Each structure stands twice: as structure tokens, then as C-alpha cells.
Amino acid sequence: MAPQAPVPQNDNVAHALAGAGGGILSMALTYPLITLSTRAQVESKKADTRFVAAVQRIIAREGVAGLYSGINSALFGISVTNFVYYYWYEWTRASFEKAAQTAGRASKKLTTVESMIAGAIAGSATVIITNPIWVVNTRVTTRKQDSEADVEAGIRSRPKSPSTLGTLMALLKNEGPQALFAGVMPALVLVINPILQYTLFEQMKNAVEKKRKVTPTVAFFLGALGKLFATSVTYPYITVKSQMHVAGQSNKKEGMSQALRRVIKEEGYAGLYKGIGPKVTQSVLTAAFLFAFKDVLYEQTVKLRMGAARRRVGA
Numbered sequence: 001m002a003p004q005a006p007v008p009q010n011d012n013v014a015h016a017l018a019g020a021g022g023g024i025l026s027m028a029l030t031y032p033l034i035t036l037s038t039r040a041q042v043e044s045k046k047a048d049t050r051f052v053a054a055v056q057r058i059i060a061r062e063g064v065a066g067l068y069s070g071i072n073s074a075l076f077g078i079s080v081t082n083f084v085y086y087y088w089y090e091w092t093r094a095s096f097e098k099a100a101q102t103a104g105r106a107s108k109k110l111t112t113v114e115s116m117i118a119g120a121i122a123g124s125a126t127v128i129i130t131n132p133i134w135v136v137n138t139r140v141t142t143r144k145q146d147s148e149a150d151v152e153a154g155i156r157s158r159p160k161s162p163s164t165l166g167t168l169m170a171l172l173k174n175e176g177p178q179a180l181f182a183g184v185m186p187a188l189v190l191v192i193n194p195i196l197q198y199t200l201f202e203q204m205k206n207a208v209e210k211k212r213k214v215t216p217t218v219a220f221f222l223g224a225l226g227k228l229f230a231t232s233v234t235y236p237y238i239t240v241k242s243q244m245h246v247a248g249q250s251n252k253k254e255g256m257s258q259a260l261r262r263v264i265k266e267e268g269y270a271g272l273y274k275g276i277g278p279k280v281t282q283s284v285l286t287a288a289f290l291f292a293f294k295d296v297l298y299e300q301t302v303k304l305r306m307g308a309a310r311r312r313v314g315a
Helices: 008-042 051-062 063-067 072-104 111-154 162-176 177-181 185-188 192-209 216-249 256-267 269-273 276-314
Strands: none
Touching: 008 051, 008 063, 008 072, 008 111, 008 177, 008 216, 008 276, 051 063, 072 111, 111 162, 111 177, 111 185, 111 216, 162 177, 185 216, 185 256, 192 216, 216 256, 216 269, 216 276, 256 269
8 A cells, every 4th residue: 555645754654563563463473483493493413303293392391382482572573673674675665766756767666676775775774773682582492402401311390481581681691792793694694585585575566566456365475475485595594593693602603604614514504404394484474474464554554644644633
């Protein structure tokens, strides 16, 4: 839904709020898959990563709540991530459209290059601002593996779930503030993920709009296709980023290239794709739900804003 009058700042905020809300809803629905993929990315090569076995193992050790370990920080993280991303993406997009209109271009639709530039700007800003949130989330999500030996040794009591705040304070105390930016280099490389995702989505959406209206259902499938392609291409860097997030716990200090070489040396190229099944499933479903929810939430946000404006005029 495109506004008739250009109101860049307000429109950016509407898109950002809709993106944040859509992200929260979609992540809440798919979070157990994030837990499975994240643990698979950082566990040893000898660990059992079969989907059903992994689910049973987590539930036996930690209960169903174990599948939602770290969900509080994840929901906060995705809301901030999506708000920042969509705000900067729509701001850049509006700038390109204004420039196209000024230049007298026939169509204001973003070209492929413009979509990629918008995604790069939005993605880079998002990584710098939100990386600390995802470091803490990865620590919370994977920390419960430390209790596995106790269970195997016959101790049946379940460990107390680590809190997000407790994990943050322990990280700052033991490793210092710089640990919050562990994995930032592969995260910046992973900016290519949303660039690929949103560029493909925008181009498919433009093609569909020539024939029919893009409904939430259509957006769901277009978002799924875009994310499937992007995640499949960039997954090795997702694995490396997760490992760098927890490296400080074992006093491993590695750069991105060192981590890549180590994984390949120890586990082969297959090691770079650990947990890809649940991750791709989660990413595709999250992106699909996000695009579907975002369109609906954006329309509702615009309606509420227009209603508030009319009431102010009436007053």
C-alpha cells in the first residue's frame, strides 16, 4: 500500500513499526527451529544433529521450555533489528524514488542495483546497532549444553534457565564490552543475505503487480522464495557467526577467515552447513510470515495514523 502524499519520515516509521511487529509474530511462531539450528552450529562434530533426535534430547534435558531458550532476547532483538532495517530501507528507497521522479524517469520502481544499495545501507546499520543483542541471545540459546554431561552422569535435576540479563552481565564481567561485537565481521558479510532476499522479493513483487494485486498470501510465498535463496547461499557465514558469538567462553580468539578454515579442517565443508535444515525451514517460514504480517500491520498503522489526523482536524 503506497501513500498518495509523500510523507517520508512518518511513512518510514509506519514501515518500521510494521516490520518490528511482523518480526515478533513470525519469530514467536518459529523460535524452536532457531534453537535447534543455533545449537547445531556451535556443537562438536560428533554431536547428534538429527532433527527428531535433537528435539527429543532438548526436551528430555530441559523440558519443552528448552526449545524457547533465549526467546526474550530474540524477540527484543528482532523487533529492534526489523525496526532499524525497515526504517533505513524505506528511507533509502524513498530517496531513490524521489531522485527518479526528479530525473523524469518513467517508473519510480527501484531497479535491481537500487534495491541492493538500499539493502546494503539498511543491513549495515542494523548489524552495527543490534550485534550485541544477538551475541547475548546466542549465549543464552546454547549455554544449556553445559549441563549435558551432568544428565549423562545420572544427575536428573534440570538446570535453572540462564536469564538474558544474567548472561549479559557475566559476559561483560568476564570478557569485557568488546565481546558484544564478536562475530560482527561475518555479520557484515551476511548483509548480503537481506540484499539478496529483498532484491529478489522486490523484483518478483514488481512482476506480480503488473498482473494482480500483491495480497498477504502472495507476499508470503514471495518472501519464502527470497529467503530460501538468500539463506542457502550465505549459510556458512551464519555458522561462523554463531561460533564466534560463543568463542569467548572457551577463550578462542579467531577471526572470520580463521574460523572458516578451522571448521573446514576439522569437519570438512559439511561442517559449514550444520543445522541448515531447521535454519532454512525457520528462515523461510519467518520471512514468509513476516512479509504477510507486515503488509497487514502496515495498512493498519496507516489507517490509525489517518484516523488520528482526521480527529485532530475535526478538533
